[in-house]
Amino acid sequence: MTRLSAAAAESYWDAVVAGDDRAAFDRLETALREGVPLPQVLRGMPLAAQHRIGTLWEADTWSVPQEHAATAVSQQVLQRLLTRGPPADADRGETVVVACVEREWHSLPALVLAVTLQHHGLHVDLLGADTSVERLHARLTDAPVRAVLLSASLSSAIPAAHRHVEASRAHGVPVIAGGSAFDRDGVRARAIGASAFAASAEAVLEQLDRLPARVPPVQPLTGPGPAAARRILHQERVVAARLVHATRQLAARLDRRPGDEATPSWCGVLVDAAPYCVGAVAAACLTGDEGVLDELGGWARRVLRPRAAPSGVHEAWWAALAEAVRDTDAGDVAHRMVVDVGAAVASGTADPEGKDRYPAPTDLDRPDVRD
Numbered sequence: 001m002t003r004l005s006a007a008a009a010e011s012y013w014d015a016v017v018a019g020d021d022r023a024a025f026d027r028l029e030t031a032l033r034e035g036v037p038l039p040q041v042l043r044g045m046p047l048a049a050q051h052r053i054g055t056l057w058e059a060d061t062w063s064v065p066q067e068h069a070a071t072a073v074s075q076q077v078l079q080r081l082l083t084r085g086p087p088a089d090a091d092r093g094e095t096v097v098v099a100c101v102e103r104e105w106h107s108l109p110a111l112v113l114a115v116t117l118q119h120h121g122l123h124v125d126l127l128g129a130d131t132s133v134e135r136l137h138a139r140l141t142d143a144p145v146r147a148v149l150l151s152a153s154l155s156s157a158i159p160a161a162h163r164h165v166e167a168s169r170a171h172g173v174p175v176i177a178g179g180s181a182f183d184r185d186g187v188r189a190r191a192i193g194a195s196a197f198a199a200s201a202e203a204v205l206e207q208l209d210r211l212p213a214r215v216p217p218v219q220p221l222t223g224p225g226p227a228a229a230r231r232i233l234h235q236e237r238v239v240a241a242r243l244v245h246a247t248r249q250l251a252a253r254l255d256r257r258p259g260d261e262a263t264p265s266w267c268g269v270l271v272d273a274a275p276y277c278v279g280a281v282a283a284a285c286l287t288g289d290e291g292v293l294d295e296l297g298g299w300a301r302r303v304l305r306p307r308a309a310p311s312g313v314h315e316a317w318w319a320a321l322a323e324a325v326r327d328t329d330a331g332d333v334a335h336r337m338v339v340d341v342g343a344a345v346a347s348g349t350a351d352p353e354g355k356d357r358y359p360a361p362t363d364l365d366r367p368d369v370r371d
């Protein structure tokens with residue numbers, strides 16, 4: 001088996017940085033022609049590039065427009081690969097739907113999944129980013145499907161994933177959930193009624209051999225956690241606006257920069273991400289998994305540090321988040337969860353960095369990238 005060379009991986013990255021999707025596609029094609037297996041090419045080229053982009057943004061080295069432009073390169077490359085259809089000699093004769101849940105704009109993970117599954121002989125209908133429940137219903141009414149594969153990268157998308165699970169199972173179609181919003185033990189996927197969690201395309205193939213052809217509708221989610229999640233989501237804009245206001249006040253109090261009118265960049269990041277943070281609290285309530293909040297806290301630390309946030313910002317912002325959700329009717333459950341996780345970190349009983357759900361693909365899969 002030919003291995004992907006580090007030089008080939010680097011030349012793909014150079015094309016990404018240059019915004020040159022033709023060159024990127026050529027480099028990927030060359031690796032395939034030389035006999036490097038497709039899954040390894042994907043890990044060493046587009047996935048490695050996305051990870052690198054994420055690291056550069058997190059470190060405040062790259063701006064959001066740079067991140068967008070670079071992601072668009074791999075998006076083009078992968079779309080071109082997808083138009084080829086499954087290899088004739090590996091056709092499994094089954095169709096799966098791959099969809100990102102509502103308000104989930106991270107479409108590239110789903111695209112990589114689609115290309116890989118197609119390579120393994122499945123017919124893939126990719127519905128793409130921000131797929132509405134109505135669109136999913138329409139597709140499932142149209143023609144038979146072996147399974148729906150849901151992709152969510154943001155934990156805040158888990159409540160929306162639950163609506164997709166309801167829709168799919170109302171059609172009797174099994175649902176496999178995946179993406180970095182979910183934990184690898186499948187706790188969150190189970191909580192929202194998915195038939196299975198899978199971390200990779202290969203795991204999907206195994207699940208497809210096991211899952212029944214038809215599944216019953218989901219039971220409604222009951223109990224104080226799901227009720228709290230629903231109420232937070234119902235008032236999401238108000239809660240997010242409160243968090244934004246509190247974050248700006250924090251910047252004014254803790255990060256006065258004489259003569260500098262500009263909002264500190266750490267404040268800008270937290271303000272932009274306020275709806276995501278509120279959604280993450282709702283996801284923690286819906287699934288009963290405090291790990292969602294551990295990850296949120298870890299994310300905040302990782303973005304605050306390189307942006308020179310003054311000490312005390314993280315703790316004060318966490319308290320502001322707890323306050324923002326307390327003021328809703330959902331108050332108790334959500335507020336208690338946020339406070340408990342903050343207290344666990346402060347007392348040293350939790351990992352202050354949160355669990356890292358974004359390890360480099362090389363750490364995850366050992367893609368044998370060598371010189």
Ligand code: B12
Nearest residue numbers: 050054104105106107108109112149151178179198272273
């Ligand atoms: C590119 C990018 C964007 C682009 C997305 C463009 C696009 N077309 O995809 C844009 C600019 C839109 C964006 C926006 C945001 N982003 Co963003 N983004 C990224 C970035 C840099 C890369 C994402 C990516 O392409 N990953 C590709 C690979 C690496 O993803 P992957 O999860 O490994 O995918 C594999 C598996 O998960 C699995 N898989 C995925 N889905 C499924 C499904 C099934 C069924 C199965 C079996 C497997 C499976 O297979 C995939 C392929 O192997 C990441 C950083 C990172 N390291 O990931 C941040 C990141 C994901 N974004 C983040 C955030 C916070 C946001 C915003 C909230 C920022 C904001 N302030 O508004 C918004 C939210 C927008 C929205 N509502 O969706 C955070 C998430 C933090 C967290 N802990 O949840 C990250 C980690 C960056 C960071 N450190 O802050 N983002």
